[in-house]
Amino acid sequence: MRFILMMTGTRANWDEYAKWSKEDLEQNVAFMRAFGKELKDSGVFVATEGLGWPGEAKMVRTGKNGEAITDGVFPESKEFLAGYWIIDVESPEQAYKIAARASAAPGPGGKPGGIPIEVRQVLSGHADLGL
Amino acid sequence: MADRLDPPIEQLLREMAPQVLSPVVRRFRDFAAAEDAVQEALIAATEQWPRDGVPANPRGWLIQVASRRMTDHIRSEVARRRREQVAAEEAERLALQVEGAAETVDDDTLELLFMCCHPALTPASAIALTLRAVGGLTTAEIANAFLVPEATMAQRISRAKQSIKESGIPFQLPTAEDRAQRLRAVLHVLYLIFNEGYASSAGPQLRRADLSDEAIRLMRIVYDLQPDNTEVAGLLALMLLTDARRAARTGPEELVPLAQQNRALWDRQQIAEGIALLSAALPKGAVGPYQLQAAIAAVHDEAARTEDTDWPQILALYELLKHMSDNPMIVLNHAVAAAMVHGPRKGLELLNALDSDPRLAERHRLEAVRAHLLEMAGEHEAAITNYRNAASRATSLPERNYLMMQAARLSDLRRADQ
Numbered sequence A: 001m002r003f004i005l006m007m008t009g010t011r012a013n014w015d016e017y018a019k020w021s022k023e024d025l026e027q028n029v030a031f032m033r034a035f036g037k038e039l040k041d042s043g044v045f046v047a048t049e050g051l052g053w054p055g056e057a058k059m060v061r062t063g064k065n066g067e068a069i070t071d072g073v074f075p076e077s078k079e080f081l082a083g084y085w086i087i088d089v090e091s092p093e094q095a096y097k098i099a100a101r102a103s104a105a106p107g108p109g110g111k112p113g114g115i116p117i118e119v120r121q122v123l124s125g126h127a128d129l130g131l
Numbered sequence B: 001m002a003d004r005l006d007p008p009i010e011q012l013l014r015e016m017a018p019q020v021l022s023p024v025v026r027r028f029r030d031f032a033a034a035e036d037a038v039q040e041a042l043i044a045a046t047e048q049w050p051r052d053g054v055p056a057n058p059r060g061w062l063i064q065v066a067s068r069r070m071t072d073h074i075r076s077e078v079a080r081r082r083r084e085q086v087a088a089e090e091a092e093r094l095a096l097q098v099e100g101a102a103e104t105v106d107d108d109t110l111e112l113l114f115m116c117c118h119p120a121l122t123p124a125s126a127i128a129l130t131l132r133a134v135g136g137l138t139t140a141e142i143a144n145a146f147l148v149p150e151a152t153m154a155q156r157i158s159r160a161k162q163s164i165k166e167s168g169i170p171f172q173l174p175t176a177e178d179r180a181q182r183l184r185a186v187l188h189v190l191y192l193i194f195n196e197g198y199a200s201s202a203g204p205q206l207r208r209a210d211l212s213d214e215a216i217r218l219m220r221i222v223y224d225l226q227p228d229n230t231e232v233a234g235l236l237a238l239m240l241l242t243d244a245r246r247a248a249r250t251g252p253e254e255l256v257p258l259a260q261q262n263r264a265l266w267d268r269q270q271i272a273e274g275i276a277l278l279s280a281a282l283p284k285g286a287v288g289p290y291q292l293q294a295a296i297a298a299v300h301d302e303a304a305r306t307e308d309t310d311w312p313q314i315l316a317l318y319e320l321l322k323h324m325s326d327n328p329m330i331v332l333n334h335a336v337a338a339a340m341v342h343g344p345r346k347g348l349e350l351l352n353a354l355d356s357d358p359r360l361a362e363r364h365r366l367e368a369v370r371a372h373l374l375e376m377a378g379e380h381e382a383a384i385t386n387y388r389n390a391a392s393r394a395t396s397l398p399e400r401n402y403l404m405m406q407a408a409r410l411s412d413l414r415r416a417d418q
Helices: A011-017 A022-041 A094-103 B007-028 B031-052 B058-082 B086-099 B105-114 B123-134 B139-145 B150-165 B176-199 B211-225 B228-241 B267-283 B291-301 B311-324 B328-342 B343-354 B362-378 B382-395 B397-417
Strands: A001-011 A047-052 A059-060 A068-072 A081-088 A117-122
Touching: A001 A011, A001 A094, A011 A081, A011 B086, A022 A047, A022 A081, A022 A094, A047 B150, A081 A094, A094 A117, B007 B058, B007 B105, B007 B123, B031 B058, B031 B123, B031 B150, B105 B123, B105 B176, B105 B211, B123 B139, B123 B150, B123 B176, B123 B211, B150 B328, B176 B211, B176 B228, B211 B228, B211 B397, B228 B267, B228 B291, B267 B291, B267 B362, B291 B311, B311 B328, B328 B343, B328 B362, B343 B362, B343 B397, B362 B382
Parallel strands: none
Antiparallel strands: A001 A081, A001 A117, A047 A081, A059 A068
């Protein structure tokens, strides 16, 4: 079964992140690299992407004639997706365990950041309701 | 494999894969390396045979190429350990032994299946290994079938081979007392491969390597090796009788439930073959769960129209199955059959037993069946609630679409009535 692990943060979280020390950033980057390798080595990796800074985010809606209407001013409290991993595992528990590992990515001072990771099942294309 | 590989050559290579791997494993006593060597030999064949023609003895050709790869492998391994001389001689000696070897192909394939489906492996590992080592599929094809990157599947296969190595599973036929249990494990893996293919034949998926066909092909091999085992015949019959409905099972976008399928699209020849297999197996005694499930599929397949379905017979078969296997999915299907014979109230009553059953991991299946029976009982409001609950917990998109549609259909009816 496939799960997406989504790492999110508010604008405030991103602003703090921008002020981390070089050492803290290096530790975090090294952790993320090692984490990605762990997923690949253990045969559960499907996909991962990191997303651009939320300052560049736009909310787009269709206008009357199908034109794009963009809106980019978001409240401080809005959560932005920072990046995600998609994994293929045998059970939800295995996905939670991996998400906890992602949440342990080091923050300032090298301490586990404890960033919340939203875990959602990716729907399969399967159809066997016994039909 | 090349995109436009000659189909007969591809088929031949698939057949050859286990017959080539076994002797190489036996000679060199290294399953992981032998498996890699055989894959390389198969790839070499896909390049050379279409150009130069199929050799007179294709199996001998493949064994020789794989053995040469093994010899190279051993040489480099040994060079690494600085014992070049001795091992090179050893490698030559081993390679020589392979040539002209007369093999018992049947036992070889069975040994391979027993190894790949060993209970020490997780189902996902056993499936991947079986498809590659016995089915002759490439890692890319297996990855494509399971919708993971090729590197991820390669890693899974290599970990599976590693656990075989570490657990010291010997490459030989199991003892007589182990045999029945090990054969059950093989059948279970082939059953899972079939289901994976069958379940994914609906929905917004890219075309996937046809796992159902592959499972049937492998199952035919097992049947040829063990024709007197009634559960082997039962599982092959079950696959054929289920797969026969494939063309009728999917609409352009959505899945079509059994009751609404266009039965003219069912594959009559496959149904006849399944029924013949089953009819020959049943009188031999010791009726097992695969034969019972095949018998249920046969009763459905024999009904010319949905309303002709012999539900009392299906109910009787589910009752036998329930005694034999304590599986919540069987309880669920039994409740449906009971509802068809004795009315929806009886079915709903039987479903209550599942409410607190922790083993029914996919609760939405229980809610979907309950919704269906409530609808039969005319309790549309409760049915809508159950369809929606089931939809919110569904793990697949076609299922969710189907369940949402059922809820919407009923609530549209209610609105029209008001």
